[in-house]
Amino acid sequence: MLTLGSLFDGIGVFPLAATRCGITPLWASEIEKAPVTITKRQFPGMAHLGDITKLDGGEIPAVHIITFGSPCQNLSQAGNREGLAGIKSGLFYQAIRIIREMREATNDLYPVIAIWENVMGAFSSNDRLDFRAVLESFTNAEIPMPPSGVWANAGMVRGGTPDLCWRLMDAQYWGEPPAPQRRRRIFIVADFRGQRAGEILFKPRRLLPHIEAGGNCGLPAAPGNRIPAEKAGRALPVVHPFQDRRMRGQARLHDPAGFIGSFGKPTDPFPTLLAGTVNMFSLWFGEDYGNGILRYLTPVECERLMGLPEGWTACGCEGEAINTAARCKALGNAIALPCAEYIMSGIADVLRDFS
Incomplete structure (x- = not known):
């Protein structure tokens, strides 16, 4: 052994x-x-x-x-x-x-x-x-x-x-x-x-x-849920990796092109997950830069990015829920x-x- x-x-x-x-x-x-x-x-x-x-x-x-x-x-x-x-x-x-x-x-x-x-x-x-x-x-x-x-x-x-x-x-x-x-x-x-x-x-x-x-605390893998826009009856959001630190720097410089550049392409990998800050990503509808949102990654999404089982960090040894901040860190x-x-x-x- x-x-x-x-x-x-x-x-x-x-x-x-x-x-x-x-x-x-x-x-x-x-x-x-x-x-x-x-x-x-x-x-x-x-x-x-x-x-x-x-x-x-x-x-x-x-x-x-x-x-x-x-x-x-x-x-x-x-x-x-x-x-x-x-x-x-x-x-x-x-x-x-x-x-x-x-x-x-x-x-x-x-x-x-x-x-x-x-x-x-x-x-x-x-x-x-x-x-x-x-x-x-x-x-x-x-x-x-x-x-x-x-x-x-x-x-x-x-x-x-x-x-x-x-x-x-x-x-x-x-x-x-x-x-x-x-x-x-x-x-x-x-x-x-x-x-x-x-x-x-x-x-x-x-x-x-x-x-x-x-x-013991795991969740099933997320099923595929992408459907064509024509079936949904409306435009579907596309995930874009988001470089938070670059965005803040370009915003201080008042550089619109640099600001837009902090939003990666849908085919780009996500930036490295960090322990000391909350990781974010963006959702856009096509190329309409004014019609999108930013949101934080959930712990389950962070687990997926690390290749870990979903729910790996969800619970402690007594079945207690681990809070989001501790999981993301x-x-x-x-x-x-x-x-x-x-x-x-x-x-x-x-x-x-x-x-």
Whole structure:
């Protein structure tokens, strides 16, 4: 039985991806109240270990896989850009400590694989030195900066322990069908007992279909409800992705063309869901710019954009309803499920005959 531990677990996307690939999530570490009660409901057999700063990797149950999407607030382009020196993003080093402690306690047997996920801004924060620090923390070796001074969107560090690869993945290109959200995230796969990181992260494989329901609190998938305008007897609204920050900037400049440009085309992906603001979209009737509305995304719509089951965040472990603000914040902080499943299915493939 392959097992997983999830640090900075959030709403349990890595455990969900693992479960879909036949891997058992044993424990998680998270301190936010709403995500904890959501995952307690969705994974009743998964232990919750609490604050990562109070854990000893040598004392918690050893697992084959450790995942962690450490806080991105200080790395994000929308954040304060303090980088790994920031209070939130600096918690990355706590996960590295736990991995080292577990390996020391198990004579370097566990974990076999570690996965790190974070925002694209980690490539450039602190004059691009933060990503170098991340690679060096995993490998415990000095990593030279690229001659170009810019980190590529994919690469590897090979020749030591662990075997390590990274890749920038955009959620809009993953899933069956792909999730309609532009969400670019860095994923690092570190293999401590072989040279399989590249196979896990780069090998083409069939993607899993979207899930249609969300556990005990899940709702059925929304049925197709698009009908031709002639049958409806009137014009039907068309969804346009909406870039709220761009719109506000163009409004301050009194630029009508720029303002209209903040409304994307119907075929464009939605902008990245954010945790610190309410996400919106627009509905227009054809090209009539004066005849449309703006409205907030609902939590269910946010779940769909993340590739998650509808209703995944609706209820807590006692059946209590999770409020809209907490659901949207948790979803904005989450990992797109199709990306996590692609990586987890690669791990399941390479470790299938693990002993």
